[in-house]
Amino acid sequence: MATEKIAIGADQVSAGIGKRSILHGITLPLAAGRWTSIVGPNGAGKSTLLKVLAGLLPAQTGQVQLFGRVLHDWQPRERARQMAWLGQNEAAADDLTVLDVALLGRLPHQGWLQPPSAADHAAAEAALRQTQAWAWRERPLGQLSGGERQRVLLARALAVNAPVLLMDEPLANLDPPHQADWLLLVRSLVARGCTVVSVLHELSMALQTDDVAVLQDGRLQHHGAARDPATHRALEAVFDQRITIHRVQGQWLALPRLHAPEAVV
Ligand SMILES: Nc1ncnc2c1ncn2[C@@H]1O[C@H](COP(=O)(O)OP(=O)(O)OP(=O)(O)O)[C@@H](O)[C@H]1O
Numbered sequence: 261m262a263t264e265k266i267a268i269g270a271d272q273v274s275a276g277i278g279k280r281s282i283l284h285g286i287t288l289p290l291a292a293g294r295w296t297s298i299v300g301p302n303g304a305g306k307s308t309l310l311k312v313l314a315g316l317l318p319a320q321t322g323q324v325q326l327f328g329r330v331l332h333d334w335q336p337r338e339r340a341r342q343m344a345w346l347g348q349n350e351a352a353a354d355d356l357t358v359l360d361v362a363l364l365g366r367l368p369h370q371g372w373l374q375p376p377s378a379a380d381h382a383a384a385e386a387a388l389r390q391t392q393a394w395a396w397r398e399r400p401l402g403q404l405s406g407g408e409r410q411r412v413l414l415a416r417a418l419a420v421n422a423p424v425l426l427m428d429e430p431l432a433n434l435d436p437p438h439q440a441d442w443l444l445l446v447r448s449l450v451a452r453g454c455t456v457v458s459v460l461h462e463l464s465m466a467l468q469t470d471d472v473a474v475l476q477d478g479r480l481q482h483h484g485a486a487r488d489p490a491t492h493r494a495l496e497a498v499f500d501q502r503i504t505i506h507r508v509q510g511q512w513l514a515l516p517r518l519h520a521p522e523a524v525v
Pocket residue numbers: 277278280282300301302303304305306307308309
């Protein structure tokens with residue numbers, strides 16, 4: 261990894277909220293053109309780490325670099341063009357139409373008080389088509405189901421056309437076919453050089469990514485290739501051996517261990 265170009269990386273990052281310390285000395289360089297999932301038990305600090313990488317929460321010590329430049333040295337608009345964000349349970353104005361929501365992803369490309377250009381409309385349309393949400397473009401966001409809404413918010417992030425895409429629980433509310441579509445979509449973005457970082461609870465989905473960062477109690481326990489047995493052992497360990505990882509029909513799957521580990525023969 262040392263010779264690879266790093267798109268975004270945390271260097272000795274510690275962070276917290278109020279007086280609560282959440283992340284402790286995390287160093288996580290993420291190579292350009294790779295897809296990394298951040299996984300770990302509830303409360304491990306996954307969302308907090310993603311927010312620090314996005315610059316939405318300041319690091320208390322250490323720093324985050326985006327394409328070799330410290331995050332707070334970037335101009336906000338310039339940074340917003342480089343890095344798109346899809347948060348968990350994102351608030352969005354329910355009376356905006358689906359098309360207007362997707363166009364919000366184009367704000368970093370627009371001049372102050374400038375209306376969206378033809379290029380902005382084309383990018384929003386392409387993003388909505390990619391998530392199969394174009395047919396709803398005139399509908400208010402508030403009238404959509406949870407999964408439909410998620411696909412529109414994903415389109416808003418895609419419309420940015422940023423080289424780095426950070427997503428917190430992007431699969432929330434998506435049905436299995438749309439989860440599979442999302443996997444294929446992200447694969448195609450990564451094939452075109454995009455760097456993707458996603459917090460994923462669904463371990464079998466996380467095992468489809470290139471690399472896995474395993475967090476526990478605010479510390480990075482492991483960072484390695486999704487196919488590496490050492491990564492599988494790290495995952496089983498942070499989940500108290502309550503899951504096991506198997507290869508089934510060419511894919512790695514995490515299965516729940518239904519008996520306590522000591523009872524397994
Ligand atoms: N606003 C907040 N104020 C205080 N503590 C917080 C706040 N937000 C999160 N925390 C705490 O920080 C820790 C890490 O939270 P975080 O949301 O990053 O975990 P996570 O790994 O994403 O969890 P989950 O898998 O449950 O989504 C948790 O113990 C949580 O209770």
